Amino acid sequence: MLDTTKPAPASQDNPFVRYEIKDHVARITIDRPDRRNAIGRDVRRGLIEAFADAAVNDDVWLVTLTGTGDQAFCAGGDLKEKDETARANKSIVVPMTGAYRNLYETVLETYKPTIAILNGGAYGGGFELAMACDLRIAASHVKLGLPEAKRGMGANFGSTLLPRILPRAIAMEMLYTGDPITADEAARWGLVNAVVPKDELAARADALINRIVCNAPLTLRRYKHVSVKGWDMPIASALRLDVGPNPYLSADREEGVRAFVEKRQPRWTGR
Structure with missing residues (x-):
């Protein structure tokens, strides 16, 4: 390796x-x-x-x-x-x-x-x-x-x-x-x-x-942002936090779905 x-x-x-x-x-x-x-x-x-x-x-x-x-x-x-x-x-x-x-x-x-x-x-x-x-x-x-x-x-x-x-x-x-x-x-x-x-x-x-x-790096970062910044917030407010990278609009989201469909491991780029 x-x-x-x-x-x-x-x-x-x-x-x-x-x-x-x-x-x-x-x-x-x-x-x-x-x-x-x-x-x-x-x-x-x-x-x-x-x-x-x-x-x-x-x-x-x-x-x-x-x-x-x-x-x-x-x-x-x-x-x-x-x-x-x-x-x-x-x-x-x-x-x-x-x-x-x-x-x-x-x-x-x-x-x-x-x-x-x-x-x-x-x-x-x-x-x-x-x-x-x-x-x-x-x-x-x-x-x-x-x-x-x-x-x-x-x-x-x-x-x-x-x-x-x-x-x-x-x-x-x-x-x-x-x-x-x-x-x-x-x-x-x-x-x-x-x-x-x-x-x-x-x-x-x-x-x-x-x-x-092995998981999507942008998603991991998003989880960390939301969990820390929304810790003591009401759920309705925490759900509306606009923090961290947006995995929904990322190339990694497209890759993750495609890898699942093609039955292979995803190749993350962090973008």
Whole structure:
């Protein structure tokens, strides 16, 4: 098979975030295992730049996010870095402020399918990253939680989104106690799509990726636009949203119908 791997654009050259595009899939990896893939300044910047590129890159039809190793998907904010910042009498970045876009909004507003591949624990900002993705597949040893109440932090994104994903009482218990839940508990509440043995995680994630990326890319983008922008709207209003590409008038719609009639696989062009 022809190797279609593409290196990250120069703007995404970051020592802690790996970014590659292959077969229409952008694979983003937090590569900071010595800090349990924690989100420091460089990681935050690298993730924002990678997702921002994937969002507008026509060669990307789907985006995945994972971490290096099997100990942590992402341990959340880099508390050592925050402590060093406080000791230097400098201000940390307050949510929804600063020179860069909000990281979790950037992921949520990447209008293509996004999958968090949870190779290890996801805590605090790492759990928020996973929640910002559309789908989540977890290794069986994974735990997820928002320990901000134990650290005097705020979980700005998580406290907004978690009660929309989980039953409110379950979400509020997680927020108030700061206690994590297991991958199996998360699956029971619909927070993750699948729980698999850690040695099967990569293969099972690839199987899910292939089931999605074989479909019409314009339709996938349309679904993402409507599902995010119409989330809290009345149905009548959401049905009238004019967002994203219009698959009904696309060449891919003609190709999809013709391929069905001719009993062959469609050849999508994204137009």
